Amino acid sequence: MDWREGVALLLLGFISAWPLIVIHAADPDPVLDFVGDGIAESFVLRDIFVNGDVSNTTGGVRAGLGPKFFPAQINQGVSITRFLIAPCGFNPPHTHPRGTEMLTLLEGGPLEVGFVDTEGQTHINILHPNDVTCFPRGMMHFTHNVGTEVANAVSGFNSQDPGFMMRKRQELITCCKDLPTTITIVGEQ
Numbered sequence: 651m652d653w654r655e656g657v658a659l660l661l662l663g664f665i666s667a668w669p670l671i672v673i674h675a676a677d678p679d680p681v682l683d684f685v686g687d688g689i690a691e692s693f694v695l696r697d698i699f700v701n702g703d704v705s706n707t708t709g710g711v712r713a714g715l716g717p718k719f720f721p722a723q724i725n726q727g728v729s730i731t732r733f734l735i736a737p738c739g740f741n742p743p744h745t746h747p748r749g750t751e752m753l754t755l756l757e758g759g760p761l762e763v764g765f766v767d768t769e770g771q772t773h774i775n776i777l778h779p780n781d782v783t784c785f786p787r788g789m790m791h792f793t794h795n796v797g798t799e800v801a802n803a804v805s806g807f808n809s810q811d812p813g814f815m816m817r818k819r820q821e822l823i824t825c826c827k828d829l830p831t832t833i834t835i836v837g838e839q
């Protein structure tokens with residue numbers, strides 16, 4: 651085998667490994683059945699609105715999960731969040747850096763939902779009960795109850811801890827005010 655064959659083999663090896671590298675950018679596959687004591691009760695979280703990661707405001711109630719709240723999720727690469735969004739309630743634009751979200755409206759609403767992609771295009775829809783939407787991983791998205799009934803919804807995520815990021819606009823402006831030049835952010839003029 652001369653050096654050219656060697657280089658070709660190396661390249662081929664790299665290219666065939668590429669899909670695996672990409673797949674492992676998400677949550678890793680489980681290496682055990684589960685983590686923990688294995689007692690049946692450890693696989694149940696009673697009332698997510700009591701024992702989840704609950705935030706209850708005038709706009710509605712959000713109850714998330716994650717390994718801290720429900721250890722049975724550890725290594726499983728999935729999570730859910732429940733919502734009771736009051737009429738006019740608004741879940742402001744935010745992202746989940748580690749997970750795609752799929753939301754379904756169980757009852758109430760309707761819900762206005764939308765996200766903005768990396769081209770700056772917005773994708774806005776109205777969901778009625780049993781409709782489903784998908785917010786791709788990392789995309790800025792929102793939900794808004796545009797109806798007169800509490801919107802009872804559930805979201806699933808392909809990460810045990812998809813993360814939550816909401817830009818604190820005022821803090822960013824304060825921390826950057828001494829910079830000599832600024833860039834223009836689309837839609838922020």
Ligand SMILES: *[C@@H]1O[C@H](CO)[C@@H](O)[C@H](O)[C@H]1NC(C)=O
Pocket residue numbers: 699706711
């Ligand atoms: C949210 O807070 C309100 C007012 O305190 C309360 O009546 C309601 O039961 C709470 N909802 C949940 C799901 O915790």
